[in-house]
Amino acid sequence: MSMSLPILMASHGGFGLNLNPFETNIINLAIVIAGLVWFLRGFLGGILERRRNAILADLKDAEERLAQASEALASIQKDLADAQVRAESIRKDGKARSEALRAESEQRTVAEMARLKQESVSDLDAEAVRVSNQLRREAARLAIEKALSSLSNKLDAAAQERLIDQSIQTLGSV
Secondary structure: OOOOHHHHHHHOOOOOOOOOHHHHOHHHHHHHHHHHHHHHHHHHHHHHHHHHHHHHHHHHHHHHHHHHHHHHHHHHHHHHHHHHHHHHHHHHHHHHHHHHHHHHHHHHHHHHHHHHHHHHHHHHHHHHHHHHHHHHHHHHHHHHHHHHHHHHHHOOHHHHHHHHHHHHHHHHHO
């Protein structure tokens, strides 16, 4: 029994290693594998290269859009800051204007009240003068009536004529 162990195992249905290249088709397999590698390298390489270029183009486009979005964000943030500064300025200006309007309104109100008080004092003074003049006239009229009635009882007709003539002369000389 000098048979080799691999052949013995192969003949008895066990596991063995067959090193005969023509029986195992190792040459055919090597040719097919080399052909596949050469063919697929060109075919798959072209597909992979196109896919790689498409991915790189997409990445470049995404980077450009990111840069544009970053610039737009910076611009918008600057505009927002400017708008906030303007809004604060407008708020302060509005507050100052409202304070000025309030102060002006208070001054006008005080001036109007002083004017009304002055007018009422002037009206009261004018009314007092008018009433005083009317009371003087009434007092003078009553005094004249009383004097005339008392004179007519005390004076006779000749004395009354002399008094009237004397009053006319006094009035004429004035």
